[in-house]
Amino acid sequence: MTDVALWSTAAVAGPLLGAILTLVRGRLFTQLGLAVAAASSLLAGLGLTRIVALEGPGRHLLGGWGAPLGIELLADGLAVIMLLTTAGVGSAVSLYATAYFGDVDDPGMDVAPGGRAARFFTPVWLLLWTSLNGVFLSGDLFNLYVNLEILGLSAAAVVTLAVTAKATLAGMRYLLVSLVGSMLFLLGVALLYTAYGTLSLEGLAAAGPTGVVPAVALGAMTVGLAAKTALFPLHAWLPPAHSAAPAPGSALLSALVVKASFYIIVRLWLHVYGVGLVGAGEGALLFLGALGAGAVVWGSLLALRQLSLKRLIAYSTVAQIGYLFIMFPLLPEVAGGVAQEGEMGWRVDAWGGGIYHAVSHAFAKAAMFLAAGTMTYAVADDSLPSISGIAHRLPMSFLAFGLGGLSLAGLPPSGGFVAKWLMLSAALATDRWLWAGIIALGGLLTIAYVLLVMRYALEVRETPTAFRSVPRRMEWTAMALALTAVALGFRAVEILDLLDVGGAAPW
Amino acid sequence: MSTDLIYLVTGAGVSMLGFRGFVTRAHLFWKILGINLMGSGIFLILIAAPPRLPGGEADPVPQAMVLTGIVVALSATALALGVALRVAVRTGRPYLEEEAGDPVDHPTAASEIRREME
Amino acid sequence: MSALPWILDGVVALLLIGLAYRLLDTRDLFEATVLYIAFGLTLSLAWVRLGAADLALAEAALGAGVTGALFLNAYQRLARRGEGRTDEESSGLTVVDDRVDEVSPAAALASYGVWGLIAGGLAWVLVTLPARDPILPVLVDAALEDAGVSNPITAVLLNFRAYDTLLEIVVLVAAMVGVWSLDRGSREFARNPADLGDEPILGALSRLVVPLAGLTAVYLTWTGAYATGGAFQAGALAAGAGVLLVAAGFMRPVTSAAPFTRALGVLALVVFTVVGLVSLFWTGLFLDYPPGAEYGLILLVEGALTVSIAVILVELFVDVPAIPEDDPGLRVLDPTGDPLGRVISPDGAFIRGAEEE
Structure with missing residues (x-):
């Protein structure tokens, strides 16, 4: 087992295991789940950073197949910087959230104010964390799509943790924008797969996408991702959603979630389409x-x-x-x-x-x-x-x-x-x-x-x-x-x- | 080949009909239906557009992708319908209301508070 | 070549377009929902014509079946919301879209024309794309021997691209957690259990259908390794049986409150992740199954997937937020400015929780 394999697995599986823990025994394991997620994300970020700094970009052939048949996780400078940012911000916000939402171990939780939000913030956020790390490491277009969907569903759920009419409307709008954005991304994936027969980002970059179909694909994906990133003039959903969410959620959405779709835009424009641009x-x-x-x-x-x-x-x-x-x-x-x-x-x-x-x-x-x-x-x-x-x-x-x-x-x-x-x-x-x-x-x-x-x-x-x-x-x-x-x-x-x-x- | 062609065109048509429905309808349920149809259209493209194997079988990779896509669409629909119902509870109507006073919130309250503070 | 396949494809294609047009154009939510189910069933015909039997099965079970049921369920709740209300804004209006702007036929034509052009352009660039050789299918074929299963789609789903499938379950779990987090006091099932005694047919039907569905689900899970079938279709089938059991009153609705439900819901995630981690420590790569153990591990994962998918789907169906009594304080206005709906008293304590019973 190489260190790249270990740490890139930890980045995704750590928050996922944390989410599972909090789902199975909410009261008992909330803090344990957060600790598992934060520790594995931080260690993964640091471990991968060390490898990237000393040995250059690393890769993890999931399932042992390698692209284009299988999915690869890729860790380069950009990826580890985003991983570390997520780990840092995410850990601090997790700590904040344990205080903000009150004492989850309190047996009166069910009837306490905001109890439902308190109970479900942790699993929703840990699923969100899983997909953030998943996006930053993914080397595969369709895998990015699946990650984007986890991201979209859990991010909207963060907004609707707040119970007001305003928050519900804002969360609804955010979810719809996010789903249509994913659909446009998927359309781009379908076009690129038709044209080049591969889903691997590196494979596509090597093919050097030029021509009408790749241009349409890039256009569709960029519009979808820009809507998710809230790039002007597709930003109207952001202020209500980010302001209505509970404070730790607002911080996560503004600091990290919009960066994930931006990150995919950067990967596509500079790394996949780079030469042709x-x-x-x-x-x-x-x-x-x-x-x-x-x-x-x-x-x-x-x-x-x-x-x-x-x-x-x-x-x-x-x-x-x-x-x-x-x-x-x-x-x-x-x-x-x-x-x-x-x-x-x-x-x-x-x-x-x-x-x-x-x-x-x-x-x-x-x-x-x-x-x-x-x-x-x-x-x-x-x-x-x-x-x-x-x-x-x-x-x-x-x-x-x-x-x-x-x-x-x-x-x-x-x-x-x-x-x-x-x-x-x-x-x-x-x-x-x-x-x-x-x-x-x-x-x-x-x-x-x-x-x-x-x-x-x-x-x-x-x-x-x-x-x-x-x-x-x-x-x-x-x-x-x-x-x-x-x-x-x-x-x-x-x-x-x-x-x-x-x-x-x-x- | 001709079967592929027919469903490729159908897929493009259905996906854009879905997109149009999403954009034009105000009722949340139709917006969700629109997104679902958009997805179905794209799934059709994903199966009908890539080349077939020499034996005529469909490419298994897009098939696996569409299988995943169907489950993802189902999950998204379930959550979206849940939120839509809560919108109906909280606002009384299953529509995406425009926010009052957007982009500046509560302009009248704002001026009043300012006046009071001065 | 006979013209029959052409005619068949043409009819299916026209039906798909026509159903999509009509269901997005109507103002009656019930009609739209029924047409959506019809669309899903027609689409599964299209999958058969395209040689994708696995998709046909999944579309019928999940696309038309479960998604359609979710829409119907939500429709019913929305309609009941209109029923008991006397003020002007209700009277069933919620299930009839009254916000469709009247447009002249010319304007409608222009709108459809523009969107049609976009669709046509999309199809055109794809049709005129130079043909390429199949790449991945060849690789799939070559690697199938080492995949542990002989159905290429199952091999892609649970071996070559197993990571996608793991994340797919995460999507499903995320939706489930999202629905759980939405509302309180919402675990009211569409049917009142007290009325169930009056439904002898439903009871008899359940006794007949449920064991069959269960058997078929087990068969589909197992057969997915080498023929059409798989965990998702099987899970959908089992979920259908589960919903029937709940509807007929043989089973209490599963809820997130029961730790057992939650455990079964995340079972697939646990098994899949553990299998991945065991492979990581065994072979050095995540989800790289140890040689020789592929078939067994895939079957284990598939079994867990079937169980979890069935539980989650029943849960999503049963747990769609009901329309609880209104909390007037939470309607329209944001009464407090506190995102959790708390109001605080002068001495600093919260005096009204958002979810006070």
């Missing part, structure tokens, strides 16, 4: 970038106009997703030239910037949603005025929110700063002033809406009419995530080097 596909890359720019501007402006805290953060997610797509037209292959050293010794690297943004946004946004969840937990209301003065009551959550916002806005020192700096310098190095302007504008708007929340939170007012004391665990888990988002600003070189294993280059 440099010429004819340039316009398509520009189009994706334009949608991203629209998302940055529109999402930020709407975030500024929200009066509910979680909704503001959800609109911020719409905006930040835009940055992920601004990456595409700035890629070195398109901009003419490979990653290069900039004047100040910085890499000029839109690819690194885009992925760095995905990672740092995951930590920052999870921290902000958890901190916001702590505040709304305390006052049982998530309108902005109701949290006025909360900074004096919950200083640590307030600080976590602020640090997350710092990274989100791209202020130094933070992971967000590295990401935006890389993208900005990539735009400037090729004289793309418009893109640079949008990247900068988005940063300014981010500062504005983070400050808006802080203004409310800092207000000196009479104490709120009702204030519930908050478990400490909910405060420091958000803080840990926020600090990680900031710390990412200090470890850029190592992470970018890891990303280079497998890299943006086509297989």
Whole structure:
């Protein structure tokens, strides 16, 4: 048994076994299941990272058949970075959730407020975790489809754990969008299988998909995945869904779930179709970038106009997703030239910037949603005025929110700063002033809406009419995530080097 | 070959009819029916489009994929119908209501609270 | 070559298109549901014509059968919601779509025309695609000897691409957990058990059909190794028997509250994952069955799959959220801003839970 086989199995089977444990004996095994999932995910992420860093990309031939007959799990730099991000964010959110949902071991659970949500959050989230890890490691198109369906069903179930009419409608809309997105993806799979007779991503990349059928397939899959990623203008489902879900769910959805479908878009565009895109596909890359720019501007402006805290953060997610797509037209292959050293010794690297943004946004946004969840937990209301003065009551959550916002806005020192700096310098190095302007504008708007929340939170007012004391665990888990988002600003070189294993280059 | 051709065209037609139904109908049950038909159409394409074996048998791999797809579609339908029924309970109607005040929530409440705070 | 197959295919194809059109066009939910079941049965004819007998069986059992039953079940609950209500918004309106905009025939034609063009374009690019040689079927054929089973589809499902099938069960479990998490007090079955004494025919039918269905399910599971059949079709059949038993009052509805139900529901996941892990430590690769043990392990997994699928399908059927009494506080408005519907009192305690009985 190779280490790749062991750790890639652990990444998928660990959360799955955790889910099984919590399903069989809910009360007893909830925390055990979470521990199994978190431990195996963290170990798998670290183990695979070590292998990838030392020996290069690894593969696991499931069933011993190998592609194209069987399914392969592939671990390269990008995959392990996403695995580690998921493990980090997921573990912190799991800890937070055990406090947020109350004591699951409480025998009165069945009648306790929110008892059903508390009981089912863990199994739903662990199934979600299974599919996230499954997506990041999968080397097979149809396997990606099955993973996407687990992801879609369990993510919608996370939203409908909240019982209100708003949440039910939001969950319904999310589920429908997600299912149609999967169908469009499956249509693409059918077209590609018809054309090339293989489902393996590497096999397709080797075949170099060009022509009408692969183009239609890519179009269908991209539309489906963009809808799942909530890329502007297909974003309308996201703010209600992400704001209505219970706080730990909001954090997971915004930080991780939208990244999974983005990850598949990246794999398809850069790794599977990579070669064919440099010429004819340039316009398509520009189009994706334009949608991203629209998302940055529109999402930020709407975030500024929200009066509910979680909704503001959800609109911020719409905006930040835009940055992920601004990456595409700035890629070195398109901009003419490979990653290069900039004047100040910085890499000029839109690819690194885009992925760095995905990672740092995951930590920052999870921290902000958890901190916001702590505040709304305390006052049982998530309108902005109701949290006025909360900074004096919950200083640590307030600080976590602020640090997350710092990274989100791209202020130094933070992971967000590295990401935006890389993208900005990539735009400037090729004289793309418009893109640079949008990247900068988005940063300014981010500062504005983070400050808006802080203004409310800092207000000196009479104490709120009702204030519930908050478990400490909910405060420091958000803080840990926020600090990680900031710390990412200090470890850029190592992470970018890891990303280079497998890299943006086509297989 | 001609059988494949007929069902290939049928599959394309059914999948797009399903997609159209999903887009145009407001009632949740028809949206779910639309998604199911879209899936069935794609399954037809998946079996009818790839080349057959020399003996004329259908490719077993897409068959396995469609078998998986049928079970997945069934699971999705079960959950979607469950959520749709809860929508009917919570809002009184089985429709995807447009959110009031979207994209800015509660604009009137907003201005009022602002005024109060100033 | 005779023209008969052509005519048959043409009729099936036209039926499929016509049924799909009609069921998406009607405003009557009952009609749409019945047409959907008819569509599924017609589709299984199409599978037979395409030489995919396994799919025909699965489509009839799962696509038309179980999915159709789920729709009917949900329809019934929605219809009953309309019944007892006097306010204007009910009176059965929920099962008649009253939100279809009247459009002129020209506009309707234009809409169908556009979608038709898309469909036509899709078919056109596929038809004009240069032919290629079959690739995977050749590999499947070559590897079949080492697969442990001789039915190539079962070999793909449970050996070559067994990982997909493992995740497929995860999808099923995810749907089940999702349905469980939806609502409380929803375990009311469509039939009131008290009325069951008045149904002698149902009882007699169950005594006859259920043992047969059970036997057939076992047979299908076993035969899947070398001929048409398999765990999914068998599970659907067993689920049908289970639903009949519940409906006839011979069996209490399984619910998530019973640990036994939950254990049976995840049995396939446990067995499949354990088999995968044992192979991992035995041969070094996940789901790489030890040589010689393939047939036994596949049969073990198939058996567990049949049981779990049957239990989950019955559960999905029985556990579709019923329409409980309204909690006015949870209707339309989000009363609290707290996502779990909690309201807190001035002293900080929650005073009204979302799920208070």
